[in-house]
Amino acid sequence: MARIEDVARAAGVSTATVSRAMRGLPNVSEATRLTVSRVAAELGYVVSRSASTLASGRTRTVAVVAPFMERWFFAQVIGAVEAVLRAQNFDALLIGLTQPTDGKREQFEPDSLRGRADAVVVLTLPLTGHELDEVRRLALPTVYVGSSVPGAMSVRIDDVAAARLATDHLLQLGHTKIAYVGGEPEQRLNFTAPADRRAGWMASLAAAGVEACAAYQVPGQFTAAGGLDAGRALLALKDPPTAVFAASDEMAFGVLAAAREAGVLVPDQLSVIGIDGHELSELFGLSTVEQPVARQGALAAELALAALGGDPSHLHDHIVVDVRLVPRMSTGPAPRTRGRRTAVTRS
């Protein structure tokens, strides 16, 4: 393939000039720039990323670190990040942290990013303190999505407020037996979403003078399958809740399925609300607290690029985007009857 030298020779200038012309640096005359880019195009010249990186120290690559990129939220965010990066001719290097079967998450090796990325976008990830330190030590612009870490940038929603919004909605409908389906109790340093959402649920209940029964607190792994299990467990209780607040729409779908399975009518006998604004929540009539998912990804990418562009003004931004309650048919007034519910079996 054509090298910069070929272009230089063909254009009758030095490689230095070609380099500068190709990158739009200011100290190149317009005439020269035109010649160079024409010649480059003719020769099909493409700058060698590795050579350019080696020489300049810049990679034009942003690492996107995410667990479970299969999940809706992550896929949306990654898509948005990638789009913004691509528009600026930056590359997105995907770093997935798949959970091996032994249950322990694969160790994240921030060191391996050294020299491979100019910035890092970390999606809601239960990092250990050690890992956080390592990321910090990389000294790369870093932006967290879905959680905030001191000293880095972040984009997120107010999880506590979002959870309160959802729970308040249920309270206003007259519910008092409100369950929470969330993540693992595990407390990783910056994996605050599950804890925060639970906190919001508790705060909301407390403000209404309702007791947060421990049995109404069920883990759902943030997956639909987990939500299904959680829903089953809740509906099997002696005194089942009349409403469920799931910390994600995917878990809420699981709860809906559990209800259908048990012949429990939604929303007549059970109200369900989630958080996310999942594409399918509208179709399935799931009430939810919608968050701007793609926008968070785009913002994260923009923050990273701004930092790379040398703009230091956002280096400590902690952007909190707004959420909004979207009531749909999965939430309704609390049932009047106080007695045991009768399971109604369909089909």
Add this chain to the structure above:
Amino acid sequence: MARIEDVARAAGVSTATVSRAMRGLPNVSEATRLTVSRVAAELGYVVSRSASTLASGRTRTVAVVAPFMERWFFAQVIGAVEAVLRAQNFDALLIGLTQPTDGKREQFEPDSLRGRADAVVVLTLPLTGHELDEVRRLALPTVYVGSSVPGAMSVRIDDVAAARLATDHLLQLGHTKIAYVGGEPEQRLNFTAPADRRAGWMASLAAAGVEACAAYQVPGQFTAAGGLDAGRALLALKDPPTAVFAASDEMAFGVLAAAREAGVLVPDQLSVIGIDGHELSELFGLSTVEQPVARQGALAAELALAALGGDPSHLHDHIVVDVRLVPRMSTGPAPRTRGRRTAVTRS
């Protein structure tokens, strides 16, 4: 950061030996290898990817090209590809082809991959002939997922057979008014899934002696929203179908929503089946033709790695993975009554 020279000096060997030792090449004594790796670890030495790439011409990177990485199928595949690559210490470079608002897909520039990836995995993508040629010209191992291209490797399902399977299922239930919700009629060279699935549908009907009514053929953009529109259109017909075969589960969800919206009972008045095996299809009782999505991604990555490993035996593999029919509650016997259906409104 530590350079290879620092390690060499500290270990008392040449950089050449360090380089070989770090990569596990055979011609290094075990003792030396141990010393080198110990010293490297102590110094926190990390090989510079760019220098190594520049010198060797190998990038240890596989480009993953995908449209809409937000969609379920793509997210799953990408996740699987990434996991396999990471396990072999390869990087996944995400190349998204977002559709700009003007409707035309962003031009894919295979040339830009030159020198940035050792192999390419292309996910079901409506490439133009020109783009296909360019990819071919890259002379990199290329594997297509979801479609096959002559001269490259591929992993896919038999779309025609999958569609027949779905349609046959409906026929066996006694349906004859079977609609097809698919993609755009647009015929891109290797974007054969929509056409193939439609062909399967037609073949199945033909084999059963049932006419494939043109009005029963509706585009659904392969999205839930598109499926909703399609479902609405079908249900608004003078003579609506009693069954719908959607070319993807996401579209099928849309059809289900349309039915609910119209008060049409599933499966009593309308049967719906999709293709995919979407995570939520089980929860929502959607009958489907399940395909091993993650496995296709993993296979694709493995093919790419095998080719990079110098194994030429798979260079022209066209792997076709099996699908299986998973009947659920969204499909049932065709309604007996031949007259107009009465819309039943719930809630």
Add this chain to the structure above:
DNA sequence: TACTTTCCTGCAAGCGCTTGCAGTCACGGG
């Protein structure tokens, strides 16, 4: 006219690895 400035451009020294080729050393066979 002589001297700054301003603008462009070229020189050449790297950036940090990889690898073909040429040793070096210890051994065993002739």
Add this chain to the structure above:
DNA sequence: CCCGTGACTGCAAGCGCTTGCAGGAAAGTA
């Protein structure tokens, strides 16, 4: 005792760009 063999290791020439510095021409100033 000499030499062929293996098994390692080191030399040094790149890989294809970027960039600090210096040179040279054109334009402005005195």
